[in-house]
Structures are given as C-alpha cells and as structure tokens.
Amino acid sequence: MSFKSRLAALFSSKGKLDHAIRLTESGKTVQGFALLSRLAAAGDGEAALRVGRAYLDGIGVPPSLEEGARWIYQSAKTGHIEAAFVLATLYTVGLPEGFEIRPTHEGLDLSHVPSAGPRHPDFHLGIHWARIAAEAGSPDAQALLGYILTNGPEDLRDPAQARSWYDRSAAAGCSQGHLGVALAILEDARTDEQLAAAARHLTEATKGGLGTAFDILGRMYESGSGVPRDLGRAATCFHEAAERNIVTAQARYGLMLLEGTGIRRHYGRAETWLKRAATNGDTQSAALLGDLCANGGDLPPNLVEAARWYRLAAEQKHAGAARALGLLYLTGSGVHQDPDVAAHWFKVASESGDTHADADFGNLILAGASATADEKQALHARFEKAAEKGDLVGAYNLGVCYAEGVTGEQSGREAARWMQKAADGVVNAQYWYGRMLLEGRDVQPDPTQALYWMEKAADAGMAEAQVAVAGLLVDGNINGRRDHEKALTLYRNAAESGNVDAMFSLAALYGGGHDVPENRPQAQIWFRKAAQRGNGLAQMMLGRYLCRGLAGVTDPVEGRIWLERAKAQNIRDAEAELALLDEAQPDDDD
Incomplete structure (x- = not known):
C-alpha cells in the first residue's frame, strides 16, 4: 500500500476507530474515549457500542447506566449484533423503575430517568433484541434467548424453542449455551444417561468459568448423580463456584471445610466462607455461625458473636436462629436479659414453623411476658391446629394453655384430654398428666x-x-411399692443433671435409715453440692455433719458458717444446732 493510501486509511472512519481502540488498549483511555465519542456521534455502530460499554464499566469516564444504555441502544439501531445482545441483556437483567429508553429526534430522552433503584426486567424488549442478535448468529444471544424462553413470563415461555437455541449456542462453543442445555436436561432427567449428558455440558460450561455450572456440578459429584461420587472433586467445584460469589456454594464449601468432607478440615477457612455466605444472605450459614459461636468449635464460646449471627438469620425468619436468639435474651447470655424481647423472637420462630418455640412463647406469656390478646389467640390457634392434626407437641402445648389459662380460656378437663394424647410421645406431657392423675386435678384420681x-x-x-418418682418409691405411698435402690438411681441421675432437690434427697438416702447402704462421706458431698446452690435444708445438714463429724471429719468453724446460712433461710433445726454448738463451746472465763 502506498503512503498516500495508508494516510487515507488513517483518516478513514475505520482508521480512526482502530486508532481509538489502540489508544484505549494502550492505557490512554481518556484520549481513546474522546475519539470514540466523536465517531459514535457520527453514527459509527462499533464506536457507539464501545462508548456504551465504557460508560457501563466506568473506563475512561465516570460510570453511567443512562449514558451506557443510550449508546448501546444507538449502536443496536445501526444493526450491530453485539450491541443488540448487550441491550437485550440490560433489559433482561433489569433497569431501574421508570427507566425508559426511547428515541427522539436527538437520539434518546433520558431527562426523566432515575439513576438508581430496584431493577425491573423487561423480558418483552429483551427477547426482541435477543432474537435479532441470535438469528444473526451470536452464540451468547442464542443462550440469552433460550434463557428468556425458559424463565420469562408465561406468554413468552417455549421450552422446546429454548432448547433449540441452547443447542445452537452450545454447538458454537458458548459456555452459557452448555449451561442452558444442562439445565434443560436436568429439568426432566430420568435416566443415568441423561444425568451424564447434563454433567458433560456442565463440564464444558465450567471451562468458561461459570459459577453456576461449578455449583451444580459440585452437587452432582457430591451425590454421584451422572458422575462417579467424588467428594474431593465436589469440594473443588464448590470452591470454584464460591470464588465466583455463588452463595450456595460458599455455604456448602464452608460446611465441607468445617466437617473435613472431601477436603482437609480447616476451621478458620470454614468460618471465613460461612461468613461470606451469611453476609450474602444465606440464612442457614448465619444460623450455623451462631451455633459455632455459642457452642465453641476450635475457639472458646463467644455468645456476643453468636447473638449477632443468630440475629442476622432470625431477621430473615430462620426459625432455629430466632428461637436460639430468644433463649439468649431469656437468659441474658451475650445480650441484655429481656423476657419481652425473648418473647418476640420466640414468636418469630413459632410463626416460622418451630413448634418448640410455641411452647417457649407460651411459657413466657405464662411467666408474665407481654403479649397482646390477639397474639395469645393466634398462639392458641396454632397449638389447636397442630394438635388436631396429630402433632403431639402441639397437643401438649394446647394442654398447657388450657391448664394454666395461658391464652385465655382455662379448662382442666380439656387440659387433661390433650395431655393424655400428648403423653404418647412427649415426656413433659407424661409427667404433667401423671401429676394430674396423682392429684386428681379435673380427672378421676388414679x-x-x-x-x-x-x-x-x-x-x-x-x-x-x-425426683417425683423417687419420692414415691421411698415413701411407698402407691400400692405399697417401695424401691429405695431405684429411688437412689433416680435421685443420682437427676442430681448429676443439676437438680438441687435431687442432690439433697440423694444425700439423705446416703445418710442412713433407708434400704440402701449407708455412705455418709457421699452424703456430705451431695449435701455440700446442694448447699452451695442455696438449698437451706442442705446447708443445715452440711453444718450438722461438719460440726458433729458425721462423715469422719469435724470442722465446727465451717459448720457454723453453713448453719448460720441455713438459719438466715428460717430453717428451724439450724437454730437448734447452733444452740448445741454454743453450749459445747467453753466460756472465756474458764
């Protein structure tokens, strides 16, 4: 080519476009953008597309959806296929409410267009531009057209046509097309061959770096669907998807790291990925983080952090997290103690389907937590509905409502009826119903x-x-049945679980006078445990044991301390023991 020809080419539209592109690619984005803008204004479709993309991506110019859409539209109107695809994508992903791209004699009227806000897809305009680009041979547009025909409004859906476009896109090597084919196959997959075909297309889609493809393929490797089960490859796929911000994969990968499934266990990395998933809206991950912080994993428990994660999940109506948060507020663990706030979260958990939270909410109302009449009636209605469907926990909760008048109406007869039903499978109901039969409360004593x-x-x-059964077996009040050995076992089991009354009664059995071997050292141990937890009778007995040396060691100084504590609780025998102790002390003058 002669110098004159080369010079002419440089100043031609194509030459100017190539020069603008070189400027942009060499880092001179501002100069390149300025030249592209002039070419776009002169009607160059490729330049208009590049200007639009520059505005959308903020390259060489402040980002602007409005300006980006304007230039993309102008490029598409010139017949530029890629611009038609980009415009279809904008419409399909959604533009802010009120955003309308319409031509005027000056190009586009954007004077009344909002710059931000929720996105609202327009599938009808999207399919118009996608079809133009797809029919012109754009594999990306063919995949997008398949997507709209699959997921758009009912009047646009056509699965058969969608599959055809996905196939054409995949045949051209488009990753999105392969993903579309895989999803179409999985929609109706019935055989291993179909699952295997889907896995092959997903594998091709992952070559394009599609996070969704990695995520689905990971689940297939995890379950062995269409591919041999391989937890290691599943973990790798989930990791790739997680890195691409697929929230479900972040949660799954975090859990695999936590459990050491398919990958070496690593608590720190697990926590990091679970936090990313939770922050991105995965409520299950937030609830799991709450559990980890509350129970302690590789680190000590942190109830303040637990409350934070439980709250994040509870605010999104996660039933288990809402109940856990309610329990923290009920006990003042990691948060300030507040029964009313606890009741709120129990209510959230209850309304989200946690039947145990119904009972928690009811118990708080019984204890005096604030609740409106409507809330009480709604609680009663939920219990009643569950009970009538055969839910034993619901039957128990309804029985409590009737027994205590928690939700308004009090009826011992109805309480007994529902407690009897619940007793078939609810431990609390078994005890409650047994007490009703023992005391003859609104039922025939039995x-x-x-x-x-x-x-x-x-x-x-x-x-x-x-504790209650052990007491009956010690006294032999029912049909003369006495069984001190079993009573001892029952008291010990209850005492070891922290029941203070059981600690005292166990000590009393060990103290002698019953049908079990006497063991006063053990008696003193259990009297001490109960005394330390504030049981006045145990304080008196511990004082007596220490002052008299009943377990082999005499310590009147400590004994007096415990007797004084028992006396402060109005235990009359403690006064007598102190009097005996004073009589035994020599006078100072002797």
Whole structure:
C-alpha cells in the first residue's frame, strides 16, 4: 500500500476507530474515549457500542447506566449484533423503575430517568433484541434467548424453542449455551444417561468459568448423580463456584471445610466462607455461625458473636436462629436479659414453623411476658391446629394453655384430654398428666396410672419426674411399692443433671435409715453440692455433719458458717444446732 493510501486509511472512519481502540488498549483511555465519542456521534455502530460499554464499566469516564444504555441502544439501531445482545441483556437483567429508553429526534430522552433503584426486567424488549442478535448468529444471544424462553413470563415461555437455541449456542462453543442445555436436561432427567449428558455440558460450561455450572456440578459429584461420587472433586467445584460469589456454594464449601468432607478440615477457612455466605444472605450459614459461636468449635464460646449471627438469620425468619436468639435474651447470655424481647423472637420462630418455640412463647406469656390478646389467640390457634392434626407437641402445648389459662380460656378437663394424647410421645406431657392423675386435678384420681406415666418421664431422663418418682418409691405411698435402690438411681441421675432437690434427697438416702447402704462421706458431698446452690435444708445438714463429724471429719468453724446460712433461710433445726454448738463451746472465763 502506498503512503498516500495508508494516510487515507488513517483518516478513514475505520482508521480512526482502530486508532481509538489502540489508544484505549494502550492505557490512554481518556484520549481513546474522546475519539470514540466523536465517531459514535457520527453514527459509527462499533464506536457507539464501545462508548456504551465504557460508560457501563466506568473506563475512561465516570460510570453511567443512562449514558451506557443510550449508546448501546444507538449502536443496536445501526444493526450491530453485539450491541443488540448487550441491550437485550440490560433489559433482561433489569433497569431501574421508570427507566425508559426511547428515541427522539436527538437520539434518546433520558431527562426523566432515575439513576438508581430496584431493577425491573423487561423480558418483552429483551427477547426482541435477543432474537435479532441470535438469528444473526451470536452464540451468547442464542443462550440469552433460550434463557428468556425458559424463565420469562408465561406468554413468552417455549421450552422446546429454548432448547433449540441452547443447542445452537452450545454447538458454537458458548459456555452459557452448555449451561442452558444442562439445565434443560436436568429439568426432566430420568435416566443415568441423561444425568451424564447434563454433567458433560456442565463440564464444558465450567471451562468458561461459570459459577453456576461449578455449583451444580459440585452437587452432582457430591451425590454421584451422572458422575462417579467424588467428594474431593465436589469440594473443588464448590470452591470454584464460591470464588465466583455463588452463595450456595460458599455455604456448602464452608460446611465441607468445617466437617473435613472431601477436603482437609480447616476451621478458620470454614468460618471465613460461612461468613461470606451469611453476609450474602444465606440464612442457614448465619444460623450455623451462631451455633459455632455459642457452642465453641476450635475457639472458646463467644455468645456476643453468636447473638449477632443468630440475629442476622432470625431477621430473615430462620426459625432455629430466632428461637436460639430468644433463649439468649431469656437468659441474658451475650445480650441484655429481656423476657419481652425473648418473647418476640420466640414468636418469630413459632410463626416460622418451630413448634418448640410455641411452647417457649407460651411459657413466657405464662411467666408474665407481654403479649397482646390477639397474639395469645393466634398462639392458641396454632397449638389447636397442630394438635388436631396429630402433632403431639402441639397437643401438649394446647394442654398447657388450657391448664394454666395461658391464652385465655382455662379448662382442666380439656387440659387433661390433650395431655393424655400428648403423653404418647412427649415426656413433659407424661409427667404433667401423671401429676394430674396423682392429684386428681379435673380427672378421676388414679395413683397406679399416675406412677406409670411419671415413671415413663423419669426413665426418659426428665429430672423433675425422676425426683417425683423417687419420692414415691421411698415413701411407698402407691400400692405399697417401695424401691429405695431405684429411688437412689433416680435421685443420682437427676442430681448429676443439676437438680438441687435431687442432690439433697440423694444425700439423705446416703445418710442412713433407708434400704440402701449407708455412705455418709457421699452424703456430705451431695449435701455440700446442694448447699452451695442455696438449698437451706442442705446447708443445715452440711453444718450438722461438719460440726458433729458425721462423715469422719469435724470442722465446727465451717459448720457454723453453713448453719448460720441455713438459719438466715428460717430453717428451724439450724437454730437448734447452733444452740448445741454454743453450749459445747467453753466460756472465756474458764
């Protein structure tokens, strides 16, 4: 080419466009953008596309959706295929409410267009531009057209046509097309061959770096669907998807790191990924982080952090997290103690389907937590609905409502009816119903059946029932049945679970006078445990043991301390013991 020809080419539209592109690619974005803008204004479709992309990406110019859309539209109107695809994508992803791209004699009217706000897809305009680009041979547009035909409004959906466009896109090597084909196959997959075909397309899609493809392929490797089960490859896929901000993959990868599934266990990295997932809206990850902080994993428990993560999940109606947060407020653990706030979160958990939270909410209302009449009635209605469907926990909760008038109406007869139903599977109901039968509360007294139900609750590990049954077995008040050995076992089990009354009663059995071997050192140990927890009778007995040396060691100084504490609780025998102790002390003048 002659110098004159080369000079002419440089000043031609194409030459100017090539020069602008070189400027941009060499880092001179401002100069390149200025030249592209002049060419775009003169009607060059490629230049208009590049100007639009510059505005959308903020390259060489402040980012602007409005200006980007304006120039992309102008490029598409010239017949530029890629611009038509980009415009279709903008419409499909969604533009701010009120945003309208419409031509005027000056190009586009954007004077009344909002610059931000929620996105609202316009699939009808999207499919118009996607079809133009797809029919012109754009593989990306073909995949987008398949997506709209699959996921758009009902009047646009056409699965068969969508599959055809996905196939054409995939055949051209488009990753999005392969993903579309895989999803179409999985929608109706019935055979291993179909699953395997989907896996092959997903594998091709991952070559384009598609996070969704990595995520789905990871689940297939995890379950062995369409591919051999391989937890290591599953973890790798989830990691790739997580890095691409696929929230479900972040959660799954974090859990695999936490459990050491398919990958070496690493608590710190697990926590990092779970936090990313939780921050990105995965409520299950937020709830799990709350559990980890509350229970302590590789680190000590941190209830303040637990409350933070539970709250994040609870605010998104995660039932378990809402109940856990309610328990923290109820006990003042990691947060200030506030029964009313606890009741709020129990209510959230209850309304989100946690039946145990119903009971928690009811118990708080019973204890005096604030609740409106409507809230109480709604609680009663939920209990009643669950109970009538055969839910035993619901039956128990309804029984409590009737027994205590928690939600308004009080009826011992109805309480007994629902408690009896619940007793078939709810430990608390077994104990409650047993007590009703024992005391004859709104039912015909039946000591034999009372002991039967209370013993079931005791055998299930309910400490309160263990103490009650043990007392009945010590006294032999029901059908003359005495069994001090079993009573000792029941008291010990309840005591070891922290029941103070059981600690005292266990010590009393060990102290002698019963049908079990006397063991006063053990008696003193359990009297001390109960005394340290504020039991006045145990304080008196511990003082007596120490002052008299009943367990082999005499310590009148400590004994007096415990007797004084018992006296402060109005334990009359403590006064007598102190009097004896004073009489035994020699006068100072002697």
